[in-house]
Amino acid sequence: MPKYTVKFKIPKHLQVPMGAVIPSPKTENEGMITGNWRIVRPVIDHEKCTTCLNCYIFCPDACWQLNEKTEKMEWNAKYCKGCRICINECPADALTAEEELNFPDGVVRLDVPF
Amino acid sequence: MATVKTQNLEMIKSTRNAPKAEMYVPGHRTCAGCGPALAYRLVAKACGPNSIFLGPTGCMYVANTSYLCGPWATPWTHCQITNGGAVASGIEAAYQVLIRKGKWKGELPNIVVFAGDGGAIDIGLQAMSAMMYRGHDALFVEYDNESYANTGIQTSPATPYGANTTFTPPGKAIPEGKVLFPKDAPQLVIGGHPAVHYVATASVAYPVDLMNKVRKALNYQGPTFLHLHCPCPKGWLFDEAKTVEMAKLAIQTGMWVNYEWEKGEYKYQHTPKEYKGVGEYMKHQTRFKHLKPEHISKMQDFINAKLKAPGKPIAVPVAGPRERA
Numbered sequence: 001m002p003k004y005t006v007k008f009k010i011p012k013h014l015q016v017p018m019g020a021v022i023p024s025p026k027t028e029n030e031g032m033i034t035g036n037w038r039i040v041r042p043v044i045d046h047e048k049c050t051t052c053l054n055c056y057i058f059c060p061d062a063c064w065q066l067n068e069k070t071e072k073m074e075w076n077a078k079y080c081k082g083c084r085i086c087i088n089e090c091p092a093d094a095l096t097a098e099e100e101l102n103f104p105d106g107v108v109r110l111d112v113p114f
Numbered sequence: 115m116a117t118v119k120t121q122n123l124e125m126i127k128s129t130r131n132a133p134k135a136e137m138y139v140p141g142h143r144t145c146a147g148c149g150p151a152l153a154y155r156l157v158a159k160a161c162g163p164n165s166i167f168l169g170p171t172g173c174m175y176v177a178n179t180s181y182l183c184g185p186w187a188t189p190w191t192h193c194q195i196t197n198g199g200a201v202a203s204g205i206e207a208a209y210q211v212l213i214r215k216g217k218w219k220g221e222l223p224n225i226v227v228f229a230g231d232g233g234a235i236d237i238g239l240q241a242m243s244a245m246m247y248r249g250h251d252a253l254f255v256e257y258d259n260e261s262y263a264n265t266g267i268q269t270s271p272a273t274p275y276g277a278n279t280t281f282t283p284p285g286k287a288i289p290e291g292k293v294l295f296p297k298d299a300p301q302l303v304i305g306g307h308p309a310v311h312y313v314a315t316a317s318v319a320y321p322v323d324l325m326n327k328v329r330k331a332l333n334y335q336g337p338t339f340l341h342l343h344c345p346c347p348k349g350w351l352f353d354e355a356k357t358v359e360m361a362k363l364a365i366q367t368g369m370w371v372n373y374e375w376e377k378g379e380y381k382y383q384h385t386p387k388e389y390k391g392v393g394e395y396m397k398h399q400t401r402f403k404h405l406k407p408e409h410i411s412k413m414q415d416f417i418n419a420k421l422k423a424p425g426k427p428i429a430v431p432v433a434g435p436r437e438r439a
Contacts, residue, residue, distance in 0.1 A: 032183055
């Protein structure tokens with residue numbers, strides 16, 4: 001923390017970096033978890049999936065990634081907003097929309113609000 | 115003596131061939147099904163780690179940076195909506211000096227301005243034009259969601275004829291909503307900037323084509339311009355699952371044409387054999403719901419004239435102030 005914060009006794013919750021310079025995230029931005037926005041979630045049927053990678057390339061939140069070891073698509077529950085673009089663009093009908101509340105871990109709640 | 119870029123980014127052949135690394139990482143506050151966010155992800159993917167992104171005020175600044183965090187794995191800076199081009203010029207000039215003095219050993223970074231339609235061809239037009247006039251080595255990307263979406267869908271010069279926005283609500287006096295036809299953004303750049311050698315339009319419906327156009331633009335020396343079509347589910351009022359479908363429909367109806375302009379020559383991509391009527395595209399969007407058949411036929415005439423030579427100037431029926439009032 002810069003020296004002025006000590007001199008002027010700025011309370012901790014008001015201390016921000018000078019010029020709002022912040023470190024870049026590397027793989028995910030944990031400051032903005034969006035998984036709790038979801039109403040429906042895409043569920044994949046691996047037998048129907050042809051790994052055409054349409055879901056991967058059309059996801060605005062980069063929530064579908066190909067696992068190269070198993071050659072299977074992996075879904076990121078932490079950030080998926082449930083926009084259903086992947087379901088709409090799947091040519092093999094391997095994805096279906098299911099209600100979020102049907103799952104025991106459905107609707108991610110945050111411990112601390114934004 | 116200005117240093118020149120030596121990089122030669124490879125063209126991407128297929129989706130599987132696309133770079134694995136995400137430069138625009140998950141965790142941002144854009145709406146579900148956001149077209150501009152998808153475009154940003156693809157542009158950042160194509161640019162790679164040696165890039166600097168600039169965000170003039172707009173959706174892609176406001177929704178992405180909040181509460182001291184941002185989703186970019188590369189350096190990023192905010193600039194005012196008016197001065198995206200000016201900040202890019204400054205960063206490029208500073209790197210040129212650092213390289214000349216030997217204080218920066220690496221390659222000149224890819225400087226990418228990611229401006230909205232307001233930050234590019236409305237409020238930010240003079241700074242963009244100045245950057246292109248001076249010939250700075252930067253890529254100017256205009257993501258076109260056809261409105262000022264982050265302040266609540268106000269009309270912009272890119273909004274199509276007949277759209278219902280907060281500033282152009284349809285009523286008894288003006289039944290069609292917006293009466294003016296939009297600006298032609300690539301034409302603005304091609305027409306008046308001799309330093310620009312590459313201008314292209316792309317759509318989120320064809321991601322590999324979009325990424326290749328970004329790489330091609332980055333391989334060019336000097337300023338380049340990209341115009342991206344990004345459907346906005348909240349602004350155009352359609353189901354958020356149909357973002358990509360809407361972008362595809364725009365190409366099938368001729369509302370959007372993918373082309374590139376390289377040193378005076380036009381090349382067209384994804385032109386369908388037969389165009390569908392514009393009504394096919396407009397019926398899915400609630401912003402066009404109030405239009406009557408005569409308004410849709412006026413739009414169809416405009417599109418038909420445009421499709422004779424996409425990307426080239428056409429005469430547009432502009433209503434005078436008296437007719438509009």
